[in-house]
Amino acid sequence: MKLTIDSGLCSGHGRCYSIAPDVYEPDDEGFADHRDVAREVLPGHEASAREGAQSCPEGAIEISED
Numbered sequence: 364m365k366l367t368i369d370s371g372l373c374s375g376h377g378r379c380y381s382i383a384p385d386v387y388e389p390d391d392e393g394f395a396d397h398r399d400v401a402r403e404v405l406p407g408h409e410a411s412a413r414e415g416a417q418s419c420p421e422g423a424i425e426i427s428e429d
């Protein structure tokens with residue numbers, strides 16, 4: 364599973380890293396860190412990754428199952 368956070372959509376609400384801090388983290392300005400870089404979700408963190416993506420009001424987090 365991979366996730367990508369779109370920097371053009373991320374508005375820094377912080378819901379993703381509040382709900383799933385094991386997957387998402389803030390940068391210094393409160394936006395989700397590691398934006399625009401597809402990254403692998405670590406084994407065992409898939410449910411958190413999905414929860415965080417679903418919590419994003421901007422739809423900024425894309426999850427791919429490959």
Ligand code: SF4
Pocket residue numbers: 368372373374375376377378379380393394395418419420421422423424
């Ligand atoms: S919830 Fe969405 S808009 Fe808010 S910080 Fe996370 S990715 Fe960005």
